[in-house]
Amino acid sequence: MSEEERPPRAADAxxxxxxxxxxxGAFDLEDPLALAFALRELGDRDxxxxxxxxxxxxxDRTAAAVVACWRWCTSWDPALEPDLRAGxxxxxxxxxxxxxxxxxxxxxxxxxAVLERGMLLGEVESMLPLGNxxxxxxxxxxxxxxxxxxxxxxxxxxxxxxxxxxxxxxxDTDAAVEHFRLAAAGxxxxxxxxxxxxxxx
Numbered sequence: 792m793s794e795e796e797r798p799p800r801a802a803d804a805x806x807x808x809x810x811x812x813x814x815x816g817a818f819d820l821e822d823p824l825a826l827a828f829a830l831r832e833l834g835d836r837d838x839x840x841x842x843x844x845x846x847x848x849x850x851d852r853t854a855a856a857v858v859a860c861w862r863w864c865t866s867w868d869p870a871l872e873p874d875l876r877a878g879x880x881x882x883x884x885x886x887x888x889x890x891x892x893x894x895x896x897x898x899x900x901x902x903x904a905v906l907e908r909g910m911l912l913g914e915v916e917s918m919l920p921l922g923n924x925x926x927x928x929x930x931x932x933x934x935x936x937x938x939x940x941x942x943x944x945x946x947x948x949x950x951x952x953x954x955x956x957x958x959x960x961x962x963d964t965d966a967a968v969e970h971f972r973l974a975a976a977g978x979x980x981x982x983x984x985x986x987x988x989x990x991x992x
Contacts (some may be wrong), residue, residue: 822846824854836861838912856882869896877906883914890920899928900965910941918942920948943970948977955982964989 827842840861848856856878862870872892878885886909893902903924909917922938925931936957942950955970968989974982 856885883916898912915945948979950981
């Protein structure tokens with residue numbers, strides 16, 4: 792592949808009654824936070840946020856962290872920093888979002904430290920963004936590869952994809968194809984596209 796053809800790094804239908812039934816099988820819908828996740832899976836983000844807020848109002852710290860994450864993802868509001876900090880130890884995605892906020896507000900070293908702690912704790916949610924930070928901002932390919940491999944080993948399809956991109960850039964096509972395949976099998980559409988392009992070469 793030429794530099795222009797290289798795939799980008801990854802950054803994250805049916806009948807509603809049937810889908811709600813499937814969601815009910817996966818979540819305890821008596822729990823308002825579980826209901827929030829079920830509603831979010833169905834695509835009703837407003838109702839999901841309201842359910843999470845109800846759970847947070849009872850003092851559920853995990854629910855409060857979820858609310859902070861969902862608000863951050865729709866607003867990029869730096870005023871959410873205290874809520875994300877409070878939630879980082881209760882919900883792994885809050886740690887990842889806190890790091891993103893720090894990096895966006897020019898505190899890269901602190902953002903890296905936040906993600907490195909998540910990686911040490913085995914939180915897959917920190918591994919892909921840490922790899923991206925090393926690859927795209929800090930220029931440390933070895934550290935990026937280690938972070939992607941850690942995420943891939945825990946089944947993160949996007950980590951497989953970004954590891955494949957890195958390996959392809961290095962010229963290790965066979966290894967790249969293997970990770971593109973694993974990523975595509977996990978639902979990464981960019982990896983599936985990359986495989987099609989490789990097949991056409």
